[in-house]
Amino acid sequence: MSSCYFGGVSRRTFLLGTAGVTALSQFPLSPLAQAMSEDRLLSAKPGTGKWIATTCNGCTSFCAKQIYVQDGRALHIRGNEFSKVHGKASCPRQYLSLQELYDPDRVKTPLLRMNPKKGQGIDPVFKPISWEEAISLFADKIMALREKNETHKYVALRGRYSFLSDILIKNFTTVLGSPNAITHSSLCAEADKFGSYYTEGGWEYRQYDIKNTRYVLSFGVDPLSANRQVSYYCSEWGNMLDHAQVAIVDPRFSSSASKADEWLPIIPGQDSALALSLAHQILVNDGWHKAFVGQFIDGVNRFQSGEVVDPLAFNELHTYGLVEWWNLELKDRTPEWAETVCGISAEQIKRIAQKLIAAAPKVQIWRSRGAQMQHRGAYTTIACHALNGLLGAVDNEGGVIQYNSSREDSVPSAKEFVDDLAKKGLKQERIDRVGRLEWPALKSGKSGGGVLTNVVADSILSADPYKPEIVLGYLNNFTFSAPGTQRWEDALKSVPFVVHVTTNISEFSWFSDLILPGSHFMYEKWGVQGSCGNMHSQVSIIQPIIKRLGDTVDDESGIPWLLAKELDKRGFSNPLAYLKSIRDPETQKEPITGDELGLYAAKVVTQPLWDPAKYVDGDKFSGWDEFLQKGVWNSEPYQFRQLWGKMKTKTGRFEFYSETLKSALSKHAEKHNTDVDEVMRICNYQAQGEMAFIPHYEQPYRFGEPAEYPMLFIDHKSRLNREGRSANNQWYQNNLDIDPGAVKHQDVVKINPIDAQQLGLKNGDRVKITSIQGEIACQVSIFEGVRPGTVAKAFGQGHWAYGKVASKVFGQEALGGNNNTILPPAHEHLSGAAAFYGQIGVRIEKMIEG
Template sequence: MKLTRRVFIMATGISAGALMTGCAGMMAGPLHSSLIPRKAKPSSPAVGNWVASTCQGCTQWCAVQIFVQDGRATRVRGNPLSKTNHGYCCPRGHLIPQQMYDPDRIKTPMKRTNPLKGRGVDPKFVPISWDEALNTVADKMMELRKAGEPGKLMYMRGRYSSTSTELLYGTLPKVWGTGQYFSHSAICAEAEKMGPGLTQGFFGYRDYDLGNTNCLVAWGCDPLSSNRMVPNTMHHFPGIVKRGTVIAVDPRMSTIAAKAHEWLPINPGTDGALASAIAHVILTEGQWGKEFVGDFKDGKNLFVTGKLVDEAAFAEKETNGVVKWWNLELKDKTPAWAEKETLIPADQILRVARAMGKAGSKTTVWMGPGVAMTPRGTYAAMAVYALNGLLGSIDTEGGVWQSSSVPLGKFPSAEKYVDDVAKAGSKGKKLDGRGDKDMPAMMGGKPGSGVVTNNVANGLLKNPGAIKVFLSSWSNFNFSATGAGRWDKAMAQIPFFVHMVPNASEMTQFADIVLPSTFNSAEGWSIVSNMGNGYGYASIQQGAVKRLWDVKQEETEVMWLLAEKLKAKGFPNLFDYYSQEFKDPETGKLPTTAMEFSEIAAKISSATLWMPKEPLKGDAPIKGWAEFKAKGMFSGPKYTLKKGWGGKFGTVTKKFEFYSETLKKGLLEHAKKYETTTDDIMTVSGYVARGDLAFVPHYEPPKRHGSVADYPFTFIDHKSRLNREGRSANVTWYQEFKKVDPGDVSWGDVVKMNPSDGARLGLKDGDSVKITSMAGTIGCQLKLWEGVRPGTVAKCFGQGHW
């Protein structure tokens, strides 16, 4: 008998069964009879239902459908109605069942029994009831109220939905009375938003017309693997490769770099230098977008290397300050100069710039976090994004678009439930240091308006008594934040910490109470809005499956139950707001349970889509809540081109600003607050620019931690295409298919190093190594790989938990 792999596996299974059942089992029939191939019977269609929901594997929040059989999720696919993912989901979507049914999920509330806290200290958790857990939390909160210290409550969120923005992140601090609430945003993507924000006045994620793009520049991101809109990029990518040019700027050979026409393995942190050199070439060779930017009045190109240009000679159209930008930054930034900084050959820089110039307004410079998530990253983001403006690809066919949206319903106002104690407690200095002299934090162009997530740990260490009760959901700053050791120290001194998460993590080890969260893609209710491929959309998350464990949705159910406990202990405001203001838009009924409250909140958010006051543009009308649950989503109309043209951009000048009056206004306002100059602000904030250079996109040399002699390598991290917001490393498919990420291996944790560096150090593949910086040390295996530039080592984010 031919022993195939399948037959061998069957035989080993039968042998094991025979051993367990004894000789009687063997006597039931000859072993080989069980292995004789039989004609397969026609299989009947799977019995189950496709239930609409939303993936939260990344910030795209794709509309999906989950196949549910007997209350269990068995398959996932993209929602066929989606105009963004085209009915598909990326590998992260297919991991939903594995992550939801992860046996290591937290299954019941727990409390700490070991008073000691610290890295590696066993909390000695014991299971408790929800009643005991929430009573304990409410008691601790009420102690603050009675002491007149409501502001010593802090809430921080990791992943969240739009429901959380109002009901947890928005309402809880406001009604309770604390100003200490912080999002994870600044360790996610806030830095890259400064690029379009301080040039275009759009502080948000961009959309891209990939169906008409002729030159795609993936800069500091890999939209085939991570970043946003992966299914949409995969859908359009073959067409772009066939008709145009794909350029990847990344120190590591990412998936898109492996398939690009040009890979520029840039010296990390020098993105601004490369962008300036490309802009220099585009201007000197006359390839800028004249319809958008304008032209010289006499038609003669005066952009000549090393020569200043008279501003009066140029007539701008939709932009502001292109000549100032040239005179202050670009005139000497040749490819030869950039080669010394970026380590990219000058001839390749020239070739790439010309390809971009040739494609013109149908060039999409897709900028990702890799550009900006470093010290001084704001100017790198501005420099890279400004190339879109220079080529005239803003709001054009084949170019870069602002985001689209659909109208969602607003939750009732909570103003009348905010008492005087809450108003007083909400005031005061925030722990993240936003608005400090050395921390302008100018999201929206306004000083002190942006969150500085990682600085919260520094604030806690400077002022140990500032927070007595800390609530956090879907977070793990002790692992995911740069210099995470500071979080270990800060968390160890928090008197009372409540962690609301589906899985235990490093941060959970510091918790006094652990509350198990639902896996919201299939166990909770919410409405999520997003955009992609030119369409804004809203999609539903609903309780598609039977919950296996005693979990509750932190954004709605936990808030309802906690508010109920607070009311019983003398603080009715939060519960009265939830129970008296949230009316079912269909029936007018008020919620009486946590589950009813959760669904009514979702109905209020989405009622504008299925019972609109006026007909909506976009998809066919949805008739009622039941139909919306079944369809799962609604898409608005196609993006309108040139929406910012004609003086409609959100900047100070209402134009695309190469000379950023928006940035200038903010920095001047910040300097005035401290009775100083913008040069002084730049100095204390760690930037090198002085004078007007601070108001244009420019190259700021990378700030290194530690000397090159002691720390000769540059370390970069990157995301896996299997990484579901940092919580998927525990699932088997993540480990089994890890090799789909270029350079990585399955069931292993490796750091990638160029073979030339390995040879110089006498290292070989598979060696156990330690990576040490001023922040600490981690250990893993070495992978020698040509896909990372010499002098740089790369490691995938998500592995290496302690």
Template sequence: MNVLQNKLNRRRFLQASGAAGAAGVAGLNAIPGISTLEASPGTRARATSDTVVTKSVCQQCSTRCGLDVYTTNGRVHAIYGNPDAPLSNGKLCPKGHLGPYILYDADRFKGPMKRTNPKKGRNEDPGFVPISWDEALDTVAARLTALRERNESHRFVVAYGRGWGPADAGLFGTWGRLYGSSSIGIGHSSICADGSKKVKRAMDGNDSYNSYDYENCNCLLIFGAGFLESFRPYNANMQMWGRMRSKGTRITMVDVRNSVTAAAADRKLIVSPGTDGAIALAIAHVILTEGLWDRPFVGDFTRSRLRFETGKPIDPDTFSENWVKDLPAWWNTTLKDATPAWAEGITGVPAEKIVATAKEFGSTRPAIAVFERGPTAHTNGAYNGMAIHALNALVGSMFAKGGLSYQMGSSAGSLPINPDDYMDDYAREMEGKYPRIDMARTDAWPMTSNMIQDIAKNHLTGSPYKMDTIMFYTVGPIYSGPDCTVWEEALQDVFVIDTSPSPQESAQFADLILPDHTYLERLEVANTYPFQGYPMSMIREPAVKPLYDTMQFGNIMIELGKRMPGPMADYYQQVGSVENVVAAFAAGFENDPGDNGVNDLASFKEKGVWYKTPYLWRQIDGEFYEWDGHRYSIRMSEDDVKAKLLKTPSGKFEFQPAWFTNEKHAAHIQKHLGIPRDMIGFPHYVEPQYQGGGDLHLISPKLPLSAEGRSANLPHTHAVWQPTQGGTDTVYMEIHPQAAAARGIKDRDRVRISSSVGAIECFASVSGGVPKDTVVLPLAHGHWGSGRWAQNKGVSGSVNEVIPNVVEPVSGLVAFSAAKVFVEKV
């Protein structure tokens, strides 16, 4: 029996839920207000004298769009984009309106619960019984205190997904230091998109996602990023797509299938999985041999007769570099032979299409090369990414109008309390004594930020140690991580705390349920994800009082801190609550008012957003300038550029990154990829290593309504889940007609997908939109521990059950797209 069945059928749960729970199980149709979401397109819900409009922030994806939440007579009945928020611009994507369905989800947890059945498994009834918050927090505190007394505090782990700022994930660092565990706050970035961040860390010194000036871009080259499906910031991207297409921006999509973005682009290049880097290298080759590089940013030959010629090296002393480093060396070792014909042999893309793409990209300025998890979710992902990002330097797009930059931080304040003053002797002794359970940032994985996918595996082997207790916040690795059934084995002997507002697979193994508020019940603040580069902060105010006996996650951590022994308790007594954290955040705006007049907490709540335009720096014709309040006129020195923009050791865009070539990192890369030492630093083609043992590539893209797993139990999303294949109450595995015929598979047949790590079943859609050697099954359905509407959707399990846990060694990103599987008719 799963969590949901237990929650709905067990008398003890209904006793915990009370009248609210009894009303909830009646279903969405019985909930007043839900039907009022049917406002006409382009109009807003009718606001009566009893209507309150609350400023909030969406949590349907990572974008963080500003919201106007309409509440009448205590019921949320509509959500629209906040017109004062530049990111949402008064608009929302289709999933942005679904907040009320999460708020009023009849399957939500109604309060804290504890497990009574010691057996754990998919088919085990946890036997949850209701408890008070005092009992729940005291139970956790007693367990954590006992760990500390045994000098084992390092065995407490907190793993999280989407963090929102100082009021939740921002608490982890201090909490872990004061308590004595380096594993407090292991993020999900290694199952998200760390590959692109580490590439940029290497080449331009910024360990971050880019912000993009799409509105002024004239040529967009997209590698594997689902721009019209799920690429951040999704809502803003769709708005910018319309503007780009209206003004004639040329768009090319490089992908492994005919995705929605590929179908809407001017040109699509369908490549074999993991070979994107070869395309990018060939494009760079053409840009240089055709003389299309941006000379003010890149540099030029010292004599006019010299040029780049296919197959011929150049004398480095004859090329004078400006803001790049080691272009001649890159040409001599790699690019001189990386012709379009060479790339065709690797990728299957005709050479003439590569040439046309390269000439267009090199001559249509400003131009941007965008990439994300597609090319980097392979064992060679860092090298694919480096080849792609190098194109942005070659065409002079770094920090230029119509190009790409990085997000500035805001003027938000912080708590006026120094954690160092509350470190006891034990905490000081534990600092740095034990590695994180995932081994990120150690000699095993020296270049990574997180390795969340290895937590379960490391626990089972006892290396570096066994976990005692783990808490999950906004992450469900049993569903979303590779080879995810390993978690089911690992959590058998671990005390598990789940904080999700609603059932998920991790909750099936929980010893305690400490349910968080939904995002429409929360007070929270956050800075924007990369958007236009200029600083922006948002506030999420509760649209209604909490419907049930839940507690905001930030307050859970603060209340646990108050129950810890010694000065740690004193620190969290000073912190007090999330409300104090938010007040301190807003206090930073008093001396730096936003463009919209926000200068304190009251005005922040009124507007919902603080921001200051424009982006402070710009590269113009190879020179860098700072904004003087009216225009970009303050010339920046090389030292300024190095400190603020190109943060590499050289202060330039590095085609042979020093971060790759230092001895420790070079040895690590060579160990995992076998690259000769003299080639480690250069973007070059590294053959991908496929895993799983099958004969068909498996790709598991995100869909527009996936909402990072939060929409699985929302029936309205199922109606348009996979529109290109007809998927409503299910999702289909897309397979080419020839591959299907060879296996006796017809359209809508039940099929089995298997690999070296597992097997699942689903339905097939015979489609010409995928290559003959590739199948596509979106990461969507297959839930077995979620709410009632997420159950029995035609997919027997998560697609990650057949994806091996293999990583790209530089970033630690899971090689999700490197899986090869067998497919057969059931």
């Protein structure tokens, strides 16, 4: 790959194909070499640095941080002492950001593709160009769409982001005249939000009162590795174990399972069977929380296995439809039935049910991507969450809590800057097809209200609803992070102009025509983030705490600013007019640079928090300067039981029979002149009639016949994955064995000793893993902590780009295998979530070397 731009420390030249050799003197040293150069080290004096507040964007915990900066270099990291969510606590991943920041393989200047051919192993021949050249080219492409009245053929794909990303992705795209501001949300956890919304009316994540709980039942969640507020749980989990028991339901023995009282190695995809049988057992044992749910009028429990109950005999309080749920589904879902389905013994199910009853209402049922983000997973998520309602754990001490309200504003709207031409483009169908009959994506009860990120590749390939001409990828790598990776490679090959904003040349970059260097979120830009935990919400600042490395800009604000100025020169002034409307709230000054735009936008979004004239509650500041110095605003503590009887469902109550889901499905069906049964059929669910509106058992869809693909594949997250961006540093590779069963510097598949013996495998053997979607190669790790008949593999390795450390041969050969290469591009249609889990059949074969 000698002709590809690559920022390695050892490189003395950049070879640009037949264009010859460009001297290193025209480009800066690598960021690491520049930051740690001898003259700067000599000037450093002990005690001359200071702690500066910022926020970690390495996962969706969004922890407030303080960085120790000395002589312009970031040296040390800790949790922000002013945060009431996590304080100074941190997770193992935070220090990896330093190697990301000073990664010698970072993109340091705009790059233009010189080779028109695209493909893995084909050198793009990237040529360094100026920002002026790059933005001028980008603007020309946009203007060409306007001239053809095809502005809808501009697509913006968002990966990692802050609240300010609306400037570049949502609002700038709107002003251009495209409906296609596509987020990564359906690759994240939309099925998780589905379970909360269609039971209690909140399309959001949850927090957990672990300081007061007595029992935690976790369906696949690994809070010590990969969940919201990992920092907080890492610091508080041990204390919780002094007063609470923990049971982890997971086919894989996770980090959290190693710190639990009980591990339930369930058959993949069968979590709803366990949840429903627990609900059955709780009811027949008179164990529901009567202060929340209600009671039989005469006080006599009529929930008996197999017996129908008269709804008029039960007086419900803050819930709705319990008896209907029992009659339609639960009466036959005994522990004995569940044992044959999910692989957990009836005796263990009964024991867990008794522990939940004894601890209620101070119990917590957690649910993970692994349990929910599977084909037909919508009913798993509401089945699991219904247990919280049954036990009175919703909005209660020791239970499962919604997020506290936070007071930040949004980035100002761009609607008034949309001209007539752009309005025509905005009326076109979105590229991800949301709202079609087969794609309900029922975010917040609205047909097509969600997003279908992974459908975009199929839409591009089939030109349905149309073929995009410009695709902007912002800090994403969907060719690596979305199931069915080959589709994304083929799709991007076919797009005339692909722009990628990125810190490192990734797999997505390899198919791009123009690369714009991204800033590191934690250190080099303005932004705002929000998070919640420990009974508080927080809003924290991201700020440029060091001088940006290389020739980069504040990408969420600087790139739209430069592009708007260039479009203004071409007679399209609306984008620049919009950006200039985002003024400093203290002085009303218009921005004159992209950096000022980022600063002013951050101040506008957070003004309700730091401006004394706008104070409502939570932390109070004297002004912007104090807020910037402390870096975080905290809400008031959560007030329990504020939602009892006032939930945002159709009934105002916690819904076991979901009138809210019934309404959403009915409206979607009416939109397409059909009925709910047809919606369920076309979306490949089994439910018909009223079953569609209650938590019920849906048989997991199996990908691959057992005879050909006998094992089930478990995709999971490593404790060291910072949104998949950490693989290109040595600290990551040197510490991979922090995960149970993992091996340093290797990409491993974990196999139970029983299966390994049958397959004739031993530790270190190279194997090929094949599914109906594709195949990958990696190394065997024999590990008792994985259910027999399954294999487990962490996501994160398998890069063939991203840098010298992440790949075996940069641009050509991967280090291990990418899980998403073998995951089918399936979806959970009701929520819109991509399906990474469930019953994905694979075949394991030993590779003969040589």
